[in-house]
Amino acid sequence: RKEVEQDPGPFNVPEGATVAFNCTYSNSASQSFFWYRQDCRKEPKLLMSVYSSGNEDGRFTAQLNRASQYISLLIRDSKLSDSATYLCVVRPYGGATNKLIFGTGTLLAVQP
Amino acid sequence: SAVISQKPSRDICQRGTSLTIQCQVDSQVTMMFWYRQQPGQSLTLIATANQGSEATYESGFVIDKFPISRPNLTFSTLTVSNMSPEDSSIYLCSATFWNTEAFFGQGTRLTVV
Numbered sequence: 001r002k003e004v005e006q007d008p009g010p011f012n013v014p015e016g017a018t019v020a021f022n023c024t025y026s027n028s029a030s031q032s033f034f035w036y037r038q039d040c041r042k043e044p045k046l047l048m049s050v051y052s053s054g055n056e057d058g059r060f061t062a063q064l065n066r067a068s069q070y071i072s073l074l075i076r077d078s079k080l081s082d083s084a085t086y087l088c089v090v091r092p093y094g095g096a097t098n099k100l101i102f103g104t105g106t107l108l109a110v111q112p
Numbered sequence: 113s114a115v116i117s118q119k120p121s122r123d124i125c126q127r128g129t130s131l132t133i134q135c136q137v138d139s140q141v142t143m144m145f146w147y148r149q150q151p152g153q154s155l156t157l158i159a160t161a162n163q164g165s166e167a168t169y170e171s172g173f174v175i176d177k178f179p180i181s182r183p184n185l186t187f188s189t190l191t192v193s194n195m196s197p198e199d200s201s202i203y204l205c206s207a208t209f210w211n212t213e214a215f216f217g218q219g220t221r222l223t224v225v
Binding site: 031032034042043044045046049087089091098099100101102103104105 | 142143145147153154155156157160204206208210211213214215216217218219
């Protein structure tokens with residue numbers, strides 16, 4: 001089982017739609033969680049961190065369910081500019097390297 | 113935050129040769145990492161670059177193929193040795209402060225012919 005799993009999509013949605021991405025992780029002691037966005041031929045950039053109580057940033061809402069080892073990202077009122085690959089990222093607990101593990105990414109295409 | 117400069121941004125190399133990629137960070141970061149992203153794939157961690165000591169490699173990656181240096185807190189290099197077409201990929205430098213998000217360089221797009 002992969003450490004971080006995501007539905008690769010693609011998700012094709014019309015402008016204005018609400019879309020949700022899910023992610024599961026295998027290490028129950030994982031300590032930090034993030035959603036990154038990667039545009040075509042660009043480096044990944046942080047979209048938002050994910051906190052235990054859930055958090056919102058404008059049209060974006062992230063949720064964490066530690067019991068189910070599940071992370072979600074909700075995008076409301078989708079814009080054309082939201083089209084990108086969304087990467088679920090987990091920092092496993094323990095070890096000295098503080099490394100991040102990336103999911104395979106979910107491709108979102110917002111259509112006019 | 114940290115701004116990462118990575119070079120070269122792209123290169124085309126002959127098989128059997130080696131390429132060294134440089135990564136410079138504008139802040140004294142805690143951790144530096146090297147990732148590989150093959151076409152249509154997500155990021156795979158190659159190794160953690162440790163300051164002043166040998167890098168920590170992930171399963172499937174070895175020092176002879178991917179030697180890494182990190183002489184100080186802000187600079188690291190990754191060498192792709194004895195290249196073959198299978199090494200064609202995007203190589204990304206990343207840095208973090210302890211327990212923060214990761215910042216990335218713009219990547220090096222390598223094509224081996």
